[in-house]
Amino acid sequence: MTSNPAGSNLVLIGMPGSGKSTVGRRLAQQLGRDFLDTDNLLERRQGCTVQQLVDRHGLVFFRRAEQAVVTSLQAQNCVIATGGSAVYSDTAMQHLRELGRILFLQVSISTVRRRIASAMDRGLVMYPNETIAGLYHQRKPLYQRWADITVDNNRPLTELRVAQIIDRLSAQRII
Template structure:
């Protein structure tokens, strides 16, 4: 979910493992020449999700830490590609904590339909995160260091999956 810490934790995890880090939100911005919110505003939600899927499916890497956008789960082919690249983990954060963390929901580039709330988004996406993830890591109330340690435990020494 947006606000779960994917990008920040991903950078720290990549450092801890000595691996490259890829943030697909940045990849989308580079490919499209627009900020995420601009892409949503100018082209709409479906075009945003299509651009995200294309960016993810363009990845051809191994032994890397990838932080996909929270809406990656909205496109099955994107998630199948991520799973083919390695383990997929879900940073599970309860809705009330996400609501406290996110204060710029209308300008942050979150893939939401007009009128949709963060609660609506959570209700729709949480089952998809559970479906596509190889493991869920509960990180409610954790510091960044605790979250990285929990992710390392969830990987259980099986990372990198392929070299």
């Protein structure tokens, strides 16, 4: 765990469907911070969706492009939602750790499945014939490795839930 100064960034990691963008926007709003989504930044930089990028250029190209976007971040006092596959890059994750505290939004496999209507529509980055369960079990130890704090996000996000997350972050002196 790192010791970042007050006003540093909050970085959200987790599976697709874990709520990184939804929780991130709400936390940013409540805390008066800007919100950044690395998938959105990647799509703007590449001029296409995450799924189109993978379809056109493959996973290796995608992961390099994602790493380039993440390592180019120079944010301050923001809430940053990362793409679910950012944890595959130690370089990207080390940069994010230098930018702020890392929150792992943990959800069950059933929650991921319920929240993701279609892997193709969500831009879920995975190899052909790979399953969501396989991806979950592969990534979970990586999320745990990088997390400064883990937040269970299986329940629906309400104002009370956002307040509880903020209270927990405050109690642990993360914000």
